[in-house]
Amino acid sequence: MIFTLGNLGSKLISFFLIPLYTNALTTTEYGVVDLIATVGTVAAPVLTLNICESVMRFALDKDANKDKITQIGTNLLLIGMVVGLVIFPICHSFNRISQYSVFVYFYVISLAASQLYLCDLRGKELLVYYSIGNVLHTFFIAALNILFLVVFKGGIEGYLNAYIIANILTATYALIMGKGYRSFSFSGVDKKLLQRMIRYSIVLIPNSFMWWIMNSSDRVMVSSMVGIAANGIYAVSYKLPTLVSTLTTIFNQAWSYSAIREEGTEDENEYNNKIFRTLIGIVMLIGIGLITFMKPFLSIYVAKEYYVAWKYTPFLTVGCVYLTLATFMATSYTVHKDSFGYLFSGMFGAIFNIVMNLALIPLIGVYGAAIATCISYMLVFVFRLFHTRKYIRYNIKNKEFIVGSAILILSACLMFVDNLFGLTLQCALMLIAIYSFSDVWSPMLKKLLKLKGKQ
Structure with a gap:
């Protein structure tokens, strides 16, 4: 809190x-x-x-x-x-x-x-x-x-x-x-x-540089390959998707304290996975909700010349969802002071990001930067899923991850159906996600209402 x-x-x-x-x-x-x-x-x-x-x-x-x-x-x-x-x-x-x-x-x-x-x-x-x-x-x-x-x-x-x-x-x-x-x-x-x-x-310096490559080098490349004005629009397209990681960063800051205290306990693996599963459900709902209302919101949120930024947000939102999950798993590195773990995962994503940016930006412009960022974030998630197994075996074989990923990606694709029919389908998918993950958000809502009732 x-x-x-x-x-x-x-x-x-x-x-x-x-x-x-x-x-x-x-x-x-x-x-x-x-x-x-x-x-x-x-x-x-x-x-x-x-x-x-x-x-x-x-x-x-x-x-x-x-x-x-x-x-x-x-x-x-x-x-x-x-x-x-x-x-x-x-x-x-x-x-x-x-x-x-x-x-x-x-x-x-x-x-x-x-x-x-x-x-x-x-x-x-x-x-x-x-x-x-x-x-x-x-x-x-x-x-x-x-x-x-x-x-x-x-x-x-x-x-x-x-x-x-x-x-x-x-x-x-x-x-x-x-x-x-x-x-x-x-x-x-x-x-x-x-x-x-x-x-x-x-060791975290090259790691910071690697994350800079994934988060920001595409803006430098867009500026030089497409134009500085295009970078201004692309920078705006970043703002809403990063709300996913912003909201969950709040949780991860508090979680890092708990994870450090829980190190070495008998139920450490079970405890971490219980929290991880809850986080998956929440972050998937946030991502799906952002994608659903992105276009109508941007139409009133930014000046007219920036509205075109919506075209890049589906890729960035999907990427930010998986980056958030990867950030949670990286807590294991913090607990064990494994700065090399940060470095290796960051390097893995950064190298791929540079190669994809160089290949895609000249071909499809700003879309190339957004796609490269999305895929590199997803690859970091996969890398950390396996690399952190020496500390915690994170489980993704659950409804929250499988159903959430399917709805998230499908909703992102529907953004390009630029009419009322596309928006209606997106709203339907969001309602399905809310119902599917009710066992995640419903207990949290009840606890909050109970706390409010005690006050």
């Missing part, structure tokens, strides 16, 4: 900012800011050796010295600020973003800082403060974007300024609430702990 309050509130604000962006920025401008955000997503963990992941995971150990862990994270962030100066010459080598090199630098550094100190709050199990930090971060982004885009008409620079300031304010909040300011010292660093943390997190 704590994670829901923090994440859902922030994601809803972000969700309703899309109409602001699509009306305040042209497709070309939105393509540029999305490209910068894409670069920043991979640059931040590279500059800090992805240390925020170690800060969160190592702090959850029973005998953890949380202050020393935070100190190591802070020191690597400070070093990253110096190394990050290399961003300037790199940006100047790309015409599209060369004039925004200063903004890119501060965007990356501020993003790294906010991620680090929010992870510090999670590691210290200050979950209420962590959730409030997420809400504040999005509130700052919303308020500052309204100020810079609507009032000042700042365009690309206004958008980036809003994110930079929001990141800095969030990092400051988390730093104060987690008392991370006590860690600003290069003396007395625990070198053995430093080595263990870096050994864990450094």
Whole structure:
């Protein structure tokens, strides 16, 4: 519930900012800011050796010295600020973003800082403060974007300024609430702990890069092969499908704590599969529901020139459903500090994604990028299903997975029947899914009503 309050509130604000962006920025401008955000997503963990992941995971150990862990994270962030100066010459080598090199630098550094100190709050199990930090971060982004885009008409620079300031304010909040300011010292660093943390997190750098390839490299390729305006439309097509992973990420954040505590218990396998089956039913329903109402919603949600984005959402939604299930299974890697498991699965999907993008984008344009992303997500799911068997044997031979997959894919195909008949069939399929998975959502609904009745 704590994670829901923090994440859902922030994601809803972000969700309703899309109409602001699509009306305040042209497709070309939105393509540029999305490209910068894409670069920043991979640059931040590279500059800090992805240390925020170690800060969160190592702090959850029973005998953890949380202050020393935070100190190591802070020191690597400070070093990253110096190394990050290399961003300037790199940006100047790309015409599209060369004039925004200063903004890119501060965007990356501020993003790294906010991620680090929010992870510090999670590691210290200050979950209420962590959730409030997420809400504040999005509130700052919303308020500052309204100020810079609507009032000042700042365009690309206004958008980036809003994110930079929001990141800095969030990092400051988390730093104060987690008392991370006590860690600003290069003396007395625990070198053995430093080595263990870096050994864990450094493997996650190529993993982050591999996920960047699957999540974002297609946007770079679309920009260069099709055009920056096409990337702006494709970026919008990503927003709704990622709601699937957004909603279940809330659950996975809480689940990771439970999975770590349950490690080594007698019923660990049975317990994990019980939760996994419930998650399958929920995520399939969310995916089917999004696909069913995608087109009518987009017609009122975004500016007219962005509506064509619906054509790419079926592939991305299906992919995000399987990615969500793969993310749940990856908890086994976190529990056992198996960062190589993340790397191998990410590498597997990334290589396939690059090959498919290079082959399909020149032939069928943006459709190629969407199809490549969908298939690579599904392959990561299959890889982790087998690779995590050394920890947990996840079971997919159940009604939720088999029936859900069939309805999800069929509903995605029906999106291209662009008339009332197609929408009617989609609604019928959604009703079948709701009925089929009633043993998943019905007990949850009863528990919620029971809790409400007690209040």
